[in-house]
Amino acid sequence: MNLASVRHIARSKGVAPERRCKRELIQAIQIAEGYQPCFGQAPAGVCRQLDCHWHEDCRRHSRRH
Template sequence: MNMKEVRDKARELGVKVAVGWTKTTAIREVQIAEGFDPCYGRGLYDVCGQPHCCFRSDCEKIPAKN
């Protein structure tokens, strides 16, 4: 998902994406608004327990941080 798509998703949920926010910050705020834990980009997709998160496919592409 690109940043425009993230902003559109945020707007649908009433989340205001502030100037200067990174894509990761914006996605985590959307996750919170949707009732998910804000775990995007932390390399936890295999244990996060949120298979219905709309960012999961993007998250799976990010390597785990060890």
């Protein structure tokens, strides 16, 4: 998902998107939704949260870092 789409989702959840990278913004959205802010922290890209809206992006992001 591109950053513009993430910013749109953030605004719809009441999260201010300004001056945040994609990872920080998604983690803020996760908190606003009542979830753990775990985006980008899947060891070796392995995540068991299969029903997470961010699952595929998270796995890709986690493998890069």
